[in-house]
Amino acid sequence: MIDFLAAAGSAAAQPPVWLQILPWVAIFAIFWFLMIRPQMRQQKAHQEKIAGLKRGDEVVTAGGLVGKITKVEDQFVEVELSKGMKVRAVRNTIGEVLSGTTAKPAND
Numbered sequence: 001m002i003d004f005l006a007a008a009g010s011a012a013a014q015p016p017v018w019l020q021i022l023p024w025v026a027i028f029a030i031f032w033f034l035m036i037r038p039q040m041r042q043q044k045a046h047q048e049k050i051a052g053l054k055r056g057d058e059v060v061t062a063g064g065l066v067g068k069i070t071k072v073e074d075q076f077v078e079v080e081l082s083k084g085m086k087v088r089a090v091r092n093t094i095g096e097v098l099s100g101t102t103a104k105p106a107n108d
Contacts, residue, residue: 049094049096049097050091050092050094052097053069053072053077053091053094053097054069054072055069055070055071055072056068056069056099057069057097057098057099058097058098058099059077059079059094059095059096059097059098059099060094060095060096060098061079061089061093061094061095062093062094062095063093065079065081065087065089066081066098067079067080067081067082067087068080070086072091073091074091075090075091076088076089076090076091077089077091077094
């Protein structure tokens with residue numbers, strides 16, 4: 001009789017396996033929605049910007065240089081920083097396209 005009560009007591013002390021896994025699933029879900037999913041969206045938007053580059057777009061490179069695209073190739077773009085000063089940049093290093101977001105100057 002004592003062995004039966006001891007076995008019943010030890011079986012009741014352990015929670016079900018799914019209840020032990022549930023916190024890990026919740027942590028992963030929170031991690032997914034707060035970190036991984038927004039980063040994937042941002043990466044997808046950047047890839048779309050890079051794919052849509054065309055001649056005449058005003059861009060900012062990852063290094064902070066602002067210029068106008070004069071030539072687009074598969075892997076590279078040619079950016080004119082000032083009159084007569086052209087540099088060749090890797091296409092993926094374009095950080096932002098400014099052409100569509102031109103605003104009125106602040107002093108007008």
